[in-house]
Amino acid sequence: MAKLSMHETLPFDEETSPPPISTGELPDAGHLRDIVTEAYERYRTNREGSVADYIPVLGKASPDLFGICVVGARGRSFGIGDTETGFSIQSVSKPFVFALACDQIGYEAARRQLGVNGTGLPFDSVMAVELNAARTVNPLVNAGAIATTSLIAGDDAEAKWAAVRDGLSRFAGRELTMSTEVYESESATNMRNRGIARLLESYGRLYFDPEEATDVYTRQCSLEVTVHDLAVMASTLSNGGVNPMTGVRVIGPGVCRRVLAVMAIAGLYELSGDWLYEVGMPGKSGVSGGIVTISPGKGGLATYSPPLDPAGNSVRGQLATKYLAERLGLNLFASEPAEAPPDPR
């Protein structure tokens, strides 16, 4: 596969452009609008990547769809492009369901039962289960995500599903509903996920019936969102677990920062290291083309564009996020040298 342009060098000089430091606030409304619009225009015509079709209905999405939305930690928002288009949340649901599980059982128990390290392997890897003694390595790839869903409180599948849907709706600040079309398409083709669930069961690392856990996970992935919903969900993680639009505390602050840690290590599957190197923020992608990125204390960013790179991450979404991380000064690792210290002699 030809090298994608995601490793392009951005067109500004790091030595002379305003220091992209991670403290403080988002730029004012006018600058935010201008910079997000620039990112949108810059990548709108990119034609790289291909739309996922291993879940047949996803293959029907137009490759031209592209939307970007930012929601600040105080609820200020700006969106551009296809911000009203509904799509299935897919893997972008995983950190939010992990957050709900941590909130229920405690983040230390969640770490013991699910793991918080990178697999370095594709999201649907069976080898990641076989090669690691702990079997589930993190909650953001399919094995760990199905195990996470299996941990959600509820005596039966319906109760677990209600808890997942209610929890994700609190993150979004509105009631989310499932796309039946996506659910049916994925249910008819998810033998691999069902196999992974069985494998985890055989190792004692699944916490509910494997068929039912996979079914609730599949419903979770079929929840329909817009890029604006994703930005609100991301902004809740940027705001210590309180949804800035509704004022509702969705998860505790200790859980919130641990969710961000796992996103930093595993949010873009085997390309998570490249992502952190370039973007310097926790993020999470999904195969329908969504990506959320969190700037702690500042806000949440979401992009939607269906064409994906070979790892399953939206191409335009990655490009736009990298551009915005730099231009909006969001990279967590950026710092400015302090004033020269007094000479100790």
Ligand code: GLN
């Ligand atoms: N529901 C999809 C699956 O299990 C989610 C994958 C993804 O978005 N990376 O394959």
